[in-house]
Amino acid sequence: MTHEELKLMVYEVIQNIANKSDTLIQADTQLGAEGLGIDSVDFLEIVLELERRTGITIRDEQLTADTLATAGNIIRLLEKSC
Amino acid sequence: MLKLLILAIANSRLSLKFQLRLLRVVALIAWRKSRIQHWAKNHPKIAIDSNWCSQAWWGVVAGCIVRRFLNNPSLKPEALALLEPTDWSELDSALAEGGVIVATAHLGPPKFLMNVMLERQMPLLVWTNLGDFPAWLSQSPNATFLDPLPPAERGVLLVKSALHLRRGGILLGAADTKISGHSREVIKFDHCWHLSPGLPALAFKLNVPTFFVLAQWHGNRIRIKCQRMEVSYNEMTDEQWQQAWLDRYWSELEKLITSRPENLRFLRNIDDGRFLQDLGL
Numbered sequence: 001m002t003h004e005e006l007k008l009m010v011y012e013v014i015q016n017i018a019n020k021s022d023t024l025i026q027a028d029t030q031l032g033a034e035g036l037g038i039d040s041v042d043f044l045e046i047v048l049e050l051e052r053r054t055g056i057t058i059r060d061e062q063l064t065a066d067t068l069a070t071a072g073n074i075i076r077l078l079e080k081s082c
Numbered sequence: 083m084l085k086l087l088i089l090a091i092a093n094s095r096l097s098l099k100f101q102l103r104l105l106r107v108v109a110l111i112a113w114r115k116s117r118i119q120h121w122a123k124n125h126p127k128i129a130i131d132s133n134w135c136s137q138a139w140w141g142v143v144a145g146c147i148v149r150r151f152l153n154n155p156s157l158k159p160e161a162l163a164l165l166e167p168t169d170w171s172e173l174d175s176a177l178a179e180g181g182v183i184v185a186t187a188h189l190g191p192p193k194f195l196m197n198v199m200l201e202r203q204m205p206l207l208v209w210t211n212l213g214d215f216p217a218w219l220s221q222s223p224n225a226t227f228l229d230p231l232p233p234a235e236r237g238v239l240l241v242k243s244a245l246h247l248r249r250g251g252i253l254l255g256a257a258d259t260k261i262s263g264h265s266r267e268v269i270k271f272d273h274c275w276h277l278s279p280g281l282p283a284l285a286f287k288l289n290v291p292t293f294f295v296l297a298q299w300h301g302n303r304i305r306i307k308c309q310r311m312e313v314s315y316n317e318m319t320d321e322q323w324q325q326a327w328l329d330r331y332w333s334e335l336e337k338l339i340t341s342r343p344e345n346l347r348f349l350r351n352i353d354d355g356r357f358l359q360d361l362g363l
Contacts, residue, residue, distance in 0.1 A: 032237055039264055041283045044240040048287055060245045065234040068241070 001054065003079070009053060010075050014038075017045045027072030035070075043068050050074070056081045084112055092147050098160045102144055102302045106136075113139035118349060121272055134343045141299055141344030145191040148304075152197050153216050165198060165297075168306040176291050176310070177204070181247030183292040184254045185281050185311065187335050190345040191304055194297040198306065199254060200225055207246040209239070209255035230259065240280050247290050254295075257281045257331055266328060271339055273348045275332075282327035286320055292327070294334050299344035 001009075011025040018031075018038050031038045038046070047058060047068075056078050067077050091104050113119065113135040122130040122138075151161035176182050186195055193215060199206055206225040213229075220227050226246070228239055243253050260276035268275040285292045292311045297304050311334075313327045338345055 033233055038237070040236045040240045041264065041279055043237045044244060044283060044287065047241045048244070058241070058245065060242060063238050063242055063245075065232075065238055068237045 003075075006054070006078060007075055010050065010071055010078070013046055013049050013053070014071055014074075017042050017049065025071050027070065027075065029071045031068060031070060031074075046074070050078060054078060084108075084115060088112075088143060092150065098148070098151055098157075098164070099302065101147060105140055105144055105147070106302070109136045109140035109143070112136075112143075121349060124272055128340050138343040138346050138349060141191075141346060142350055144299070144302075144344070145347055148191050149193055152193055153219075155218060158197065161194070162197065162201065164302070164304045165194075166300065166303050166305045168198075168308060170202070170308060172310060173293050173295070173308055176293070177250070177252060180250050181288065181290045182252050183247070183281055183285055183290055184252055184295045185292050185331060186254065186256050186295050186297075187258045187331075188256055189335065189338055189347055190296055190298045192347060194304055195295060195306060196254060198297065199252070205246075205249070205251040207243060207251055207253050209243075209253075230255075240284060243280075243284055244288055247284060247288050253281075253284070255281055257328065258335065266325075268332060270336075271346075271348070275335075277328045277332060279324050279328065282324035282331075285327060286323050294331065296334075296338070298338065298342060 007027075014025050014029075014031065014036070015021050015023065018036050020036055023029075023036065029035060031043075051057060058077065058081050062077055062080060067073055087108055088105075091101050091108070094101065096104070113132075116135075116139055118135045118138050122128070122135055128134070148161050148164070151157040173182060173184070184199070196208055196210065197219075199208075200219070200222045203224050208225060208227050209230050210227055211229060211231055212220065212227060213231075228242060229235060230239055243255075247253055257278050257280070258275050260278055265276040265278045268277060281292065284290070292313075293308055294311045295306060295308045297306050299305075311327070311330055313323060313330055315323065318326060
C-alpha cells in the first residue's frame, strides 16, 4: 500500500467513525477535544478498524498521548508499525 | 471532640482490627452529627434506621483508615489480612484462555481490590488516579497504571487497554467514572454517577469476558465478590449490547447500595465536606 492510499484510508475511517463525512480531514487535523471531538471509544474503533483493513498490528510501545492527536500522527504510527 | 476521638484511634498503635472495633462504638453516636441521616430521609425505599446510619458512617471512616494502612508498606499486610478467602478459580480459568476485564466500582473500601490483585502477581493493567496513591506502589512488578483523568491521556487509554487484553492480560477499571465524552449519567441516591462506555466497548470489540469484582465490607472483614458478568449477544447492535452491559453493571451497584450500608463510599462528605480531610484521612 502506498503512502497516498494509506492516507486516504485513514481519512475515510476517521470520517466514518467520527460521523464527520462533511469535514475535510487533513494531516494536521486535530482529532481530540480541541478538534473533531473524537473520544476514547471512537479512537479505539478507529485503531481497530485500521488494523483490520491494513493487517498491521499496533504495538504498545509506539503509543503515547500524541500518537493519536492528529490524522498525520496516525498515518505515521501505521507506517512505523509495518 | 468527635474528631479528636477518631484521630486518637487512627493514630494509635492499636492493631487495625482493634481500631475498626473501637470505631464501631464511636459510630453508634457519631452518625447523628453527620449528614447521613439527611441523606437517609431521601431514600424511603431503603430500610434505614439508626443501625443502618451507624454502619454507613463506620464504612466511610473505616475505609479511610484501611487506606492509610495500605499506603504504608510496613502496615499493608495488616490491611490485607482483613480479606476473607476468595475464590478466584473462575477468573483464573478465563485468564488461561486470554484477556479478561475486571470491572469494579467506587464502592467498598478504597484501593483494597487493587492492592489484593497486585499481590497476586498477575499481568495487570490498572486504570487509576495516579495522584491518589503513593509512588512506591506504582513500581509494582507485573503491573502498569494508566490515569484516566488527564484528557490528553484518555485518547490512548482504551487503545492501550485493548493491546494489553490482546496479549492476554487483565484490565482492572471502574465503569462508574467518566473516561469518555459519552458517559451515561444516572442521578440516583443523591449522587451523579457517570457510567462510561469504555469497558463495555472493549468487551464487545475484543470479545473478552468481564468479571464484576468488588471488595466489600462484611462486618469488620472484607470479602471480594468475583463473578462473571454475562450479557447476551441476542441480536443486539454494538450500542445496544454496551447499554445492556452498563444496565447489568448498574444493577450490581444498586443491589449493593440498597443492601450493604458500610460500602457507600460516595457518602464521604458525611459532614461539612472537610470532616475527613481535616482528620488527614
